[in-house]
Amino acid sequence: MADSRQLLFGGAIVAPIKSSFVDASLFREVPSNQEVFVDTHTQQSLIIELLEQADAEADEVAKFHFAQLASDNDAISFSIQSVQTCLPQNVSPLLPAETTSVYVLHGSQQVAKFNEGKDGAYNHVHIVMAVIRLARVKTDIVISINAPQAVAEKSSEKASSAETIGVSLELVDEEMMGLLNNFEVKDWTLFV
Numbered sequence: 477m478a479d480s481r482q483l484l485f486g487g488a489i490v491a492p493i494k495s496s497f498v499d500a501s502l503f504r505e506v507p508s509n510q511e512v513f514v515d516t517h518t519q520q521s522l523i524i525e526l527l528e529q530a531d532a533e534a535d536e537v538a539k540f541h542f543a544q545l546a547s548d549n550d551a552i553s554f555s556i557q558s559v560q561t562c563l564p565q566n567v568s569p570l571l572p573a574e575t576t577s578v579y580v581l582h583g584s585q586q587v588a589k590f591n592e593g594k595d596g597a598y599n600h601v602h603i604v605m606a607v608i609r610l611a612r613v614k615t616d617i618v619i620s621i622n623a624p625q626a627v628a629e630k631s632s633e634k635a636s637s638a639e640t641i642g643v644s645l646e647l648v649d650e651e652m653m654g655l656l657n658n659f660e661v662k663d664w665t666l667f668v
Contacts, residue, residue, distance in 0.1 A: 479654060484511045484524060488666035491659045494651065497522055518643050519624040522655075526666075529614040535561065538579035538607045541618050545605070551585040552598055558582045567653070568608060570660040575612040578656065581605045582649075584625070600626040602645055604652045608659065613667035619655065623648045 479492035497513035532540035
């Protein structure tokens, strides 16, 4: 699938988004600090979130945001497979290297869609999370690609998931790296 450069947050940020991803705000409410996309061919989702810089040490910031995401998702369990500190000039060359830090985390969560947890319908979701810390504006940009790997029998996703679950984790990683490599802030007043 070809990527197209999308205007995010009113055009203040530009990033490549796979053409199969649809803007979720077309069919549900999305908070103003988020851009949310869902893949029309898979069960994947992409969330780009602007957050106040977390009170976490640099080497722990990705773990902090991942644990917060697990809490927000009401995950019954989560695990972190790896965390990588990246050189911003290599991974996100369109951002100012001297005030930018980039971390990439691979993890998984057991989460339910909507209120399906009461029925035990917890899905196994692999998550590739990148945290772009923009020290200059005291902001953490958290980018998550959620790729379901197993769907519970009682999940509402079960009927539509037969051909879409288990997307290659290597492809998900490539998607994240492509997004990071072309992520650009066009209007820094977004963070004021």
